[in-house]
Every structure is written in C-alpha cells, then in structure tokens.
Amino acid sequence: MASPTSLLKRLLLGRPFRSDRLQHTLLPKRIALPIFASDALSSVAYAPGEILLTLSVAGAAAYAYSPWVALAVVVVMLTVVASYRQNVHAYPSGGGDYEVATVNLGPKAGLGVASALLVDYVLTVAVSISSGVDSLGDAIPLIGQHKVITAVVLIAVLAALNLRGLKESGLLFAIPTYLFMFSIVGLVGWGLFRILVLGQDLKASSAGLTILPEHGMSVATSFAFAFLLVRAFSSGCAALTGVEAISNGVPAFKAPKSKNAATTLLLLGTISIAMMLGIVALSLMTGLQYVESPKDQIVGATANYKQPTVIAQLAEVVFNHFPPGFYLVIAVTALILVLAANTAFNGFPVLGSILAQDRYLPRQLHTRGDRLAFSNGIMFLAAFAAVLVVAFQAQTTRLIQLYIVGVFVSFTLSQIGMLRHWNRLLRTERDPVARRRMNRSKAINGFGAVMTGFVLILVLLTKFTHGAWISLAAMAVIYAVMLAIRKHYDTVARELVPSEERPVLPARNHAVVLVSKVHLPTMRALAYAKATRPDTLTALTVNVDTADTRAIQAEWDRRGISVPLTVVDSPYREISRPIIDYVKSLRRESPRDVVTVFIPEYVVGRWWEHLLHNQSALRIKGRLLYESGVMVVSVPWQLDSTSATNLDRLDRSLARTPARGPRPGEDGYVKTHD
Template structure:
C-alpha cells in the first residue's frame, strides 16, 4: 500500500544512467533558480515603503533613490557571482569559496547561514503567497497556516519527482508571472502618462524634517531583501546541462535583467500612484487595482503573484539539497544527505527542508514577516564571505586580468558588508537570533565531523598487521516456549555449530516445571538452561548469563545470540503480540560486544 502511494506521488524509480537527463536547460533553470529572486518584486518595494511611511506620506519619494541603490547592488552581485561561477564550476557558491580561501570555520559559517536562509525562504515564501491569496479573498484569512503548510507539502512532493519534472511544472507559472508584471508595468506607465495620478504625490526632493540617515539606511536594508536568492545559481551549477558554467552565467545575467526591470517598474508605479503599505492589500495588489480596477486582470495578477510567492520556495528546494550534499561529503552533515532518491534527487535534503519550514510556519502561525530581515541577514553574510574569498583567490593566484576581478569583488565585499552591518544595527530586534542559532549550527557541524573522524579512526585497520581472528562459535537461543519459530531457529543454529544452548527465563516455578517437561519430551538435541527471574525481568538474567559465557569462552569462541521472531501476515497483527525479541535485540546491540541475529518465521494465516 505504502509503495503504491509512493509510486503515485513521485513516479517510477529512475536508473543512475538517466542522471544526465535531469540536467536543466537555461529556460528551465531560470524558472527554478530565479523564482525566489523574481518573487521579491512582490514585497521588495513594500519593505522600503513600510519603513519610509513611519516618517509620513511625504517621505515616500525617497523610495526612488533607495531603489536605485538596490539596483546598483544587484549589478555588483550579478558581476561578482558570475566570476564565482567560472572560478568554481563544481558549485557550492559561498560555502566552497569561503572554505577554500578563508578556512573551514568561515566556510561552515557561510554554509550554515545559507542552509538556515533556505529554510526561512520556504517559510516566508509560503506565508507571503498565502497573504496574497487572503488579500483577494479575506474570508480565507483564518486558514492561512493550513494553506501555507499544504503548499509546502505540494512543493516537497513535486521536487521529490526530480529536478526536470519540477522545472517543467514551475516554468509555466513563473514565466506567466513575469509576463503579468511586465504588462502591469507597461499598462501602469501608459495610464500614468495619459491620465496622470489621482493621488497627491510628494515631489522628488521635497524636504522631510523627520527623515534621518538611520531611517534611510533602514529602508535601504529592507529593500535589499529583494536580492535574496541571487546566489542560488552559483550553488546549483551541477544541475545545468553542459557547458554548465556558461549556461549558469547566462542564466544569472538574465535573472539580473528581469529582476532589475520589474523591481524598478513596481517602485516607480508605487510612487506615481501614491501607494502606501496596507494590512489588507499588498502594494502589487493596490497597483493592479489602480491600473485595471478590481476585475478579471486584477485577479489574474493576484493569482499569479500568489503562485510565484509560493514557487519562490522552489529555489530553496533546488539549492538546499545540493549544499547539504556538499556539506555531507565533507562530513559536516549526516551521510544520508548524499543519497539520491528514486528520482535521482537528494530526497533526504528535500524532505528535511519541507518538514522544518512547515514547522516554522506553524510556530509563527503564518505571520513570518518578522523573519524577512533575519533571512536577509542569513544571505548577506554568505554574500560578504564569498566576495572576500574571491578577493583572496585573485590576489593569491593572480590570473590574467585579476586586478579587474579583484576590484569587482572588493566593491561587492565592501557593499555587502556595509548592508550586513546596517541590517544588524537597524533591525537588531529582528536579527539577534542569528547570533544564537548560527554558532549552534556550526557547533552541530563540528560535532558531526568529529564523530565521523572518530568512527574512521576506530574502524581503520593496518593492512600488514590486522588479520581475521579464527575462533569457534557459541550460539545462545533465547526461547519462550516450544514452538515452530524456536524449531526453525534451533535448526539454523545447529547448521552453524554443535555448540548451541537454549535459554528460558521463567517467572514462577509452575511455568518453569512445565517448560522443562515439554523440552525433555521434545528433545531437540540442545541443552536447555533455565534462568529464574524474581523481578520478572528478561534482560537482566540474560545479560548475566551472557557475561558468564563470555568469561568462559571469549578466548576461544565468538558468541552469537540467535533470536527467534515470528512475522505476522498483516502489519497490524504485530501489535497483538509482545515484541520481546525486538527489546532484547536493541538492548544487546547497544550494551554487549556479541553478535545478535534474528531468525524470522513467517505466519501465513
């Protein structure tokens, strides 16, 4: 039943030889890896205005120079990450760059920041998409958590179906959103040019007495949340068709052009129409209503905006598993993150991302707007470390034309470092948690790495000295009665060695007497040892007996505990029986240096 549902949801397994077919073209990669960055058009301008309106309506004209500063930063980041793509075509982005040039600890800081950022991206995107839906249909507001979690579940299943299939599904709504926003911008510009604005908009350059540098920096840092997701292309280079680095670089440039155009257009329209943030309607919703009215086109734009906000999470679903794979390969995350699933994707990373982000949405009751500064800081830290790492790389290697590349990364590093500091200073109340969980994440990485190192040290053998030790074998079969399961186990034990002993643990004399009589009558050719348990414990007497056998035979024999276990025909029938064998096996494997084996006996009725 479970297997049939799994096949229905994620499809048939794929062969390892089909991996090349999972590579992305530029068109599909732009949709998958740019959905996060492009979706920021829906809230980037709004984040700037939310800060500015605190100084009054007149201050909204500052959104234009702030938007220009954000666009300049976008250009710097695009050029910087384009250099990173060619320098590190194996992918990994900030983690690989920082680790190779700044040291392991710095690399782990960048990698940990990105992993946390991707989890926050899914949670924020799902909640933002839900807000867009509830803006159009206020009656759904009370169901926002359920809507967001359902969307996360759907995205998780889609991504488990494989990179190519998820890209095919996502590409259509992403490109429809781009077309819708372009149409909205062009229509809005035409309407403003022909009909003007009905709102009294403050002129550019109007003096506002209570606007401070601190407020402008805070608004700028808020607008920089529109740049999250820019690094995803450099992380996911292995997902591109060959030549992967060239295709990735072209995709990055296309994403930068689209994001720059749409962000500029929405910011201009918001200023021209005198739009300010509203709890019941997003800025894009108000622009669409001002341009087209509350008709069919408005609802199409709102629907596509909601969809792209949901699909923004897919950038994280593409980048998180790859980054997890690289960290696991370096032994900083569990090896389970390196395993490809039935559809050749890193399914454990996909599931882990979905579960954590859904828990985050539930914990914040769908109100994740306070997480936007936090996940912006989470991505600007890797931005800064990546630029610094590339500076060191150029200075160390000095390839042809390295000075120009060094200058580009230096400007990028200083800019992103400044923005990170602005975030920390102006939004400390929202981002202070980063100073707690990032050290915790790095500590977890170190503990995992230490465990793998210790395990390797203990498992390593000296090829010239360590040889197999040939011993005899003593098999102990715990029994609870004379049954076919016991017969099956003793038959198997005697096929291994003649040194077999059965152990029965009794709680009262009457039961013990009946067992001894029945065993003597059966006479399977195996000695029965009876252990009396006054406190009705099975584990303790068995351990004492094993200790005695170990003391007598450890130099000459391997000790095997062979546990009979019958397997019921239906899974629910197992709950009707005592699972003592499972308890014994689990305890012995954790406490004793003996071989523990199970002999299954299948019931057919």
C-alpha cells in the same frame, strides 16, 4: 498487487528513475530561469513594499526618497550578479558560496557560510509562502482567516512536487513564473503609458489617506531620518535573496554549465531590476501609501483595517476599467510568491548533500530518492519551514526581519574568498591576456565584497533588535551541530581503522539458543546453531511463569532433544536482564571466548502483525548489541502471511529501486530513500 503505501507513493512521485537517467534531468536555460530565479523575481512583489513601509515611519513626505533607496538596492544587485558570474565560472561544481569559502578561507569559514545558507533557505520558504498567503488573502477572505493552515499545506504540496524531480517540477513552475513576469511588465508598462503618454491622473486607493509619522519622527529630524533611510535600504535588499541559488545549482544546468548559469544570472538581474524600479516609480506617481502600523499611522483607521499590498493597489488603479487584469496580477503574484519557495527546495537539498558528503550533516542527506532528487533534504526543509511558519503565525512582516542576514553573510564571505582565489592564480599566471581577465574579475569581486559587507553591517545595525538576532543564534546553533556531527563521524572512522596487528581468533565459541516455546522457530534455531559447530551449545529459557516453564521442560524431554535446556529464574518477571546476566557470566569465565546468541524470530507479511510479534526479541537484541564479545544471530521463521504474492511484490519493489552502492568510507548497507 502493490500495497496501498506503494500505490500512494507512486501516485505522488511517479515511477522511479534509473541512476543512469541523471543526465536527462539536466535543465536548459528557459527552464532553469523559473526554477532558480523564482525567489529573486518574487522579491519584486514585496521588496518595494518593504521600502515604502519603512519610510512610512517618517510620514508620507518620506516616500519621495523611495526611488533613491531603490537605486541603491539596484547598485548592490548589479554588483552581486556581476560577482556571482565570476563565481560560476571559477567553481562550477555546485558548492557555491560554501565551496568558495572553504577552499579559499578554510573549513571554518565555509561552515559559517553553510550555516548561513541553511538558515536563509528555510526562511526563504517561510517568507515566500507567508507572503503568498497574504496576497491570496486579499482576494479570498477565507484564506486570510486561516493563514497558518494554508501556509503549511502549501509547503507540503511544494515538497511533494519537488520529490518528483527537478526537471519535472521546473516544467510545472515555468508557466506561472513567466506569466508573473509578463503580468508585472504589463502592469508597469500600461500604468506608465496611461500616466506619461495619455496624461491620465491615476491615484491609488491609499493616496488620499492621511499618514502620521511614528513617535514624532519626520523628515526634518536629520539623524533619525538618515537612520531610517538606512533601514529602508536594508529592507529593500531583500530583493537580493535567491541570487546565490544559481551558483549552488550549476551542476543542474545543461552543458556548457558555467556559461548557461552565467547567462541565467544576467537574465535574472536584468528582469528583477527592471520590474523593481518600475513598481517603485509607479507607486510614487500614483501617490500609493503603505505603512508599517495602519491603525496607528492612518488617521481614522480601525483595528480591523486591512491594508492591501503594493501590487494589489497598483493593479487596482492601473486596471480600474479592466477587472480581469487586476485578478490576473493578484493571482500570479500570489502564485509566484508561493513558487519562490521552490528556489530553496532546489538549493537546500544540494547544499545538504555536499555537507553530508563532507560529513557535516547526516549521510542520509547525500542519498538520491526514486526520482533522483535529494528526497531527505527536501523533507527536512519542508519540516523546518513549517515549524517556523507556525511559530511566527505566517506573519511576513515578522519573518522578513530574520530574512536577509544569512544571505549577506554568505555573500560577503564568498566575495572575500574569490579575492583570495584570484590572488592565488595571479601569483603563477604569466599570460598578459589571462592576467587582465583575472584582474578584472578580481576588481568585480573586490567591489562586491565591499558592497555586501557594508550592507551586512547595515542590516545587523538596523534589524538586530527587530529579529535578526534570531537568525544569528540559529546560525550559531547549526554551526555547532555540524561541528559535532563531523567530530562524531571522524571519531567513528578512527575507531574503525584496522590495526596493523593480525586479529586474534577467539579461543572458543559458546552458542546460546533462546527458547520461549518448543515450536518450529526454536527447532530451526537449534539446527542452525548446531550447523555452526560451536564448542558448547546451550538452550536457554527464562522462568517467568512456573507452569509455562514446566510445560517447556516436559515437552523438551518428551521430544528427546539432545541439547541441554538451562532455566534461569526471573523473580521480577523480566526477560532481558536474566539473559544478559547469563551471557555476561560466560564472558567473565572466559574473556577470550566469544558468545553467539541465536534468537528465533517470526517473519510476518502484514504491517499490523509486526505490532503483535517480536517485541521481546527486539529488546533482547538491542541490549545484547552493547555487550563486547557477543554475537547476535537472528533466525527467521516465515509465517503464512509471507505468501508468494507478498514476496513477489517485495521483489518487484526492489527491482524498481535503483542500485546504490556505498561510497568509500560509508557504511556497507542499503540506505532507505524517500
């Protein structure tokens, strides 16, 4: 019978997959689109709102500029999509921006991109979940009152779903994502049909509100308003987040991988642009108003005024005679915002695995779990995102200020790297057709580098004091941590390289058996120590209690054990220190000798029994491992709780676990997964 922990794990994750089933987890385009594009598609739900919210600072008249701001965002999105289509053909291995920057600009640039992407993935989860909770709060007041708890629970649910495997989670997310696309297209299409064809005068619930500019700002103040337009543009560029996920996830596609990834990118860009422009146009036609500070900008608004989201306002006016349509749009919008975090749950673990393989992150992140997902990376991401949600109280407006800095750092460095990639190939390519194709790709990536670099500068100028500095600081910290990890692994590797000299054998081996009582574990340890044929053999006990020590000596003599029993005093009732001092004294007398310490240990079969046994043995072992020239041998004694049933359960568990041998250069032990 399986343990409760094993049953719970199987219930949450399902049965483990064999390593040779990895090919069966690859994705067709129809499943890859909702998996990798849910983040970019969900941006449609809040990017138009961010444009309107920023423009509201100058008053209601500034909303007339929203289509032009949206068109500028569309130009950047088209550029980025076209640029990344070049990336996935040139670098299909899944390294994405990190690989492009590392290969073409050097390891430091690659590490800068990696730190930016890691920050962006964590923020993607935090922003998407928080935004989804906001939308759910519009329909369910209880959720609005407990946003933080709801957000953390949703992060945990997403992590559990992703631990079940990429393809399985994709099947779960495909229906809501396609339903969201259908709902938004239906909302925009029906709204425009009612206005343009039927001639109906649709007005959003906020159309009649009086909006005041902030701090006396207005459209008339040219310089300040120009800066505001730039801010609105940089906020709208949140719609571009998630585009890079496809280039990082090319290995997850079915063959032909690059072609399928490029097609998915094109579909993503086309759908996102159409939905975003439709929402902005419909917002303008219905007079929708969405402000940054409702209680300060809306005349007559109280402190408790709850401002509906842009999607909620449009759904309310477009489906004013069809309530099910309104609730469908609200439900799927909230759902897609939550599921948008899934893009990060697919991108972060893959990038973490690549960085771990390059020794910039802990090796555990390179290990696949039972369901062939990078389980440790998934759990790391969930933990970091939950901390961020709690720290910012799940407030989307505060989190989104941190959001797009990282992604545009990676965009820009990646496009610069692609320019160097094409220049390198053009130096050796002589075929005119191939050169024309490369020059066309180079022109696309060059334009992309200019556009994304320009947006990055604007984002830094307009959002630095609003929270973007936090993202930059986090990127710097992660960059430094990854360098430190790489330095550690390099140092360890250098220390472990065998020298050309033949190892010098120790002159003698002194065996020391630790004795706490005269019982079966001690007798087994003595027998095993004798079997190793040491030069000297000593049984060692620590005198903490005089009566107990005398009882041990009496039993030792009564049994006629031939090995001498050495007693060391411990006036301060310590156990570890006297043993360490004794072992050190043997080493001082003969530095070329080796000391082997045999530690009898109980083996128990129940989890709670571990709390009752072997604590002293663990402490002693931990101290001895730091002593040069000292070998530590654990001699196990199995108690009755390690019954045949328990052993059979362990054997079945190990049999279900896919074998994972160490890669070259890794430690030669079995890694823990999940």
